[in-house]
Amino acid sequence: MDIYHHLSSDFIAILITLKLAIVTCFFLALIGTPLAYFLAFKSKKTKPFIETIVTLPLVLPPTVIGFYLIIIFSPETALGKIFIILTGEQLIFSFYGLVLASIIYSLPFWVQPLQASFEKIGRDTIRTSYSLGAGPLDTFFNVIIPLCKKGFFTSFIISFAHTLGEFGIVLMVGGGIHGKTKVIAISIYDHVEQLSFGKAHILAGGMLILSFIILLTLFYFNKRTVVKVK
Amino acid sequence: MSNLSVFLNGKIGSLILNFEHHFQNDGITILYGPNGSGKSTIISALGGFINNLETRIFFNGNEIHDIDKFPPNKRQFGIMFQNPILFEHLSVEENLDFVTKRNQINTQNKSSISKEYLINQLELNSLLKRSPENLSGGEKLRVVLARTILKNPNYLLLDEPMSDLDIKYKAKLLFFLKDFNKKFKIPILYITHSIEEITQIGDQIVLIKNGKKIDSGSVSNVLNRSSFVDLTGKFESSSILEGIVSRHDQNLHMTTLDLNGQKLIVPGLPGKLNDIVRVRIRSRDILLSSSRVKTQITENELQGLISSIEIEKNSAFTELVIVLKNFKNNRKKQKLRARIMTYTLKNKKLLIHDNVFIYVSSVSIDRQAYQSK
Secondary structure, rough: OOHHHHHHHHHHHHHHHHHHHHHHHHHHHHHHHHHHHHHHOOOOOOHHHHOOOOOOOHHOOHHHHHHHHHHHHOOOOHHHHHHHHHOOOOOOHHHHHHHHHHHHHHHHHHHHHHHHHHHHHHHHHHHHHHOOOOHHHHHHHHHHHHHHHHHHHHHHHHHHHHHHHHOHHHHHHHHOOOOOOOHHHHHHHHHOOEEEEHHHHHHHHHHHHHHHHOOOOOOEEHHHHHHOOO | OOOEEEEEEEEEOOOEEEEEEEEOOOOOOEEOOOOOHHHHHHHHHOOOOOOOOEEEEEOOOOEOOOOOOOHHHHHHEEEEEEOOOOOOOOOOOOOOHHHHHHOOHHHOOOOOOOHHHHHHOOOHHHHHOHHHHHHOOOHHHHHHHHHOOOOOEEEEEEOOOOOOOOHHHHHHHHHHHHHHHHOOOOEEEEOOHHHHHHHHHEEEEEEEEOEEEEEEHHHHHHHOOOOHHHOOOOHHEEEEEEEEEEEEEOEEEEOEEOOOEEEEEEEEEOOOOEEEEEEEEEHHHHEOOOOOOOOOOOOHHHHHHHEEEEEEOOOOOEEEEEEEEEOEEEEEEEEEEEEEHHHHHOOOOOOOOOOEEEEEOOOOEOOOOOOOO
C-alpha cells in the first residue's frame, strides 16, 4: 500500500514535470522568439544590455534567481496581488509560479540558438523577401521559420531538457508541494534524503536515459542537416 | 521627363551622403563610383531599407519615401542586391513562384513578362526542379535575375549583378538585359565597376564619389570627360568613339565602322548596316607615329591632330588628346586620348598641332553588346 502510494507520487511528479516543460516551452516560443528576432535584427544600442539580461540566468546561482522571484511573487507585490485577483490563488508555491520561474530560467536556452539561427540567414534574406513583395508576417512564416527549422528545433529541445532538470529555483519558488509543484528533480532529492536509493535509482536513471535520448536526437538531427547542406 | 527623382542627405557610418539625381525613365542608367561611395546605399534607400537618412523619392509623380506608407514590400522596384539570395528551402521553380504569388495584380496589368519568357531567355528549364544549394554561381545569378524581373517592376535596380560571372556568360546576360530593357520599356539602374559593362549596355551614367554626384550624362559624353578619368585613374583612361556600321564580314566575324570617313575594324557587332555604334579604346592601347608606318602592324590606321599634350609629373607617362581627322565633315569632331611613354614623345619629337598616325589593334577595342539606335 505504502509502496503503491510512493510510486503514484513519483508518477504524479513525472506528469507535473512534463507539463511544466511543455507549458514553459509554449510560452518561451511566444516570448523568446520575438526577443531572438529583435536581438538578431532590430536592436542596436540596446542589444548588449538586453543580451546581458537574457544571459544572466545562465551564470547566476539558481538560489539568487529563486530568492528574487520569491520576493517578486509574494502576495504583497503588485504581481502577486494581480495573480490572486485573477485566480484566487497565490503565485508563489503555485504551478504557474513555477512556469514563470522556468521561463526566466530557460530563456537563454531558447533565445540563443534561435538568435544565432536568425543571424545566420541574415538581413539580406529578409530584405530580399520584402523586395519581392512579402510583408513582415508573410516573410516570418514563409521564409524565416522554414529556413530556421533547425534553430527552432534546437531551442525547443534544449529548453525542454533544461526545464526537466531544474532543481534550485523550482524548490525555492514552488516549495516542492506534492501533486502541485513537486517535480522529478525534487522527488529524487527527497528519496535520497530518506535513503530510499531504489526509488531514487528509478527516477534518476529515467532522467538520465530521457536526457540522453533527447540530446542524441538533437545532435543526430543537426548532423544530418549539415550533411544534407553539403 | 524623368520619373524617378532621388534626394538623399545624411550620414551613414563614416559616409556623408548628399546625393540628388533625376533618373531617366527609359534605357539603362549606370551608377559608377569607388567602393564605399554610396552606390548600394542609394539602392537600399530606394527599396525602403534605410530610415536614418533624410530621403526624398518621387516615383511616377508620387512621393514614396515615407517608409510607413510605402514599406519595402509595397514598392514597385525590382531589386537585385549585391549579395543575391535564393530561398534555400524552396526549389528554383518555387523561388520564381514566390514572386508571382505575391504580385498577381501587377502581372495582369501590363503586357506582362511571363515566366516562360524568362525560363527561355535565361535557360532555366533544366534548373527548375533543383534546389538552390546545388547551383553554380552563374546559375544562381540567372535564377535571381529571373525572380527579380518576374515581379514586373516599374524600375529595375541591379547592384553589381555580373561581378561573379565568367566572361562567356556575361556577354549573353548583358545582351539579354539590353534586349529586355527595350522590349518591356522597364528602365534599369545598374551598378558596376566594369568599364566594359558600361560601354556594352549603358545609356546614361551617374558618377558618384564620397556620397556626392560628380557628373552625369550620356555614356558617350561622360566617359570622355576628365571627371570619369579622375575616378578610374589614368591607367584605365579611354575614349568612346561613335561610328557607322559600313560593312559586316560574316565569315571572319568582323565589322567595319566609318568614323567620319576613316575606317575602323572591330570584332563582329550585332548591329545592322548604317546603325550608329559605340566603341571604347583604352588610351594605353594606342600607338602613335608622326609618319605613316609602311608595314601593316595593326588592322587599323587612323589620322589625327594632336590638340593637347600633358606630361604627367613624377611619372613615365604622357597623355595626349588627338582630334580625329574628319574627312566627311558631316558629324561632330571625335577625340581620342592616348597614353604613351614620355620617352616616346621626346624620341619621336611629337608636338602640339602635329599630324599623327594612330595604330590600334582590333582585339583591344571594346564594343557595345547591341545596336544603339
